[in-house]
């Protein structure tokens with residue numbers, strides 16, 4: 359077989375594998391977290407809105423956007439496989455932790471600045487689709503325009519040429535980001551804790567939920583670092599997390615009884 363045909367087949371095999379796995383994870387997480395949310399209605403962040411009404415349209419958009427994300431990953435891995443990049447570092451369990459953390463730090467910086475760019479006048483038209491989800495749900499994480507996705511997820515295609523991460527680290531990071539992003543858009547808070555607020559750099563679901571609801575704060579993905587340094591963190595974020603910590607009941611695995619209507623049942627707004 360000629361080398362070009364073989365290369366093309368290899369690229370599409372990598373892409374197909376990553377795409378199938380990501381779609382599977384998207385639905386498994388979506389339905390799994392929805393199951394948990396149904397049992398913990400008082401953990402809803404935006405009490406009066408119901409983003410779930412957008413489920414069908416968001417799933418449809420996600421199937422296309424996930425293809426763009428996976429293409430970025432496939433480009434990075436394929437370039438490594440072909441020897442077009444620095445030779446990737448060998449994988450070892452001793453270095454896996456620090457390398458994974460480095461990948462998170464670099465991705466977070468990439469995401470923050472790409473996201474700030476997408477909020478400029480010139481680029482907002484590409485980002486607008488994602489912001490139609492005012493009260494995000496588990497289906498909203500990948501409900502993103504294709505140019506927007508190429509910018510925010512282009513990291514994998516680029517980083518392979520800059521840092522010789524072992525392929526397994528890039529894949530593990532992609533998996534982690536899918537899980538993190540789905541929880542980050544879940545609309546229900548399970549992670550409010552002292553480590554999710556100042557002086558810690560970590561976040562909880564409320565962080566990105568506020569970005570959707572209030573629009574002009576909280577651009578980062580994993581850490582509040584860039585938002586704090588550049589003054590784009592919501593001035594009420596830390597206080598809200600502290601309040602949620604105090605209010606949160608124990609996580610329930612049982613459906614609430616029908617006879618006791620919650621705020622959930624009485625909400626009327628549609629998003």
Ligand SMILES: [Zn+2]
Pocket residue numbers: 473477485489569
């Ligand atoms: Zn945004």
Ligand SMILES: [Zn+2]
Pocket residue numbers: 488494498499543566570
């Ligand atoms: Zn979002």
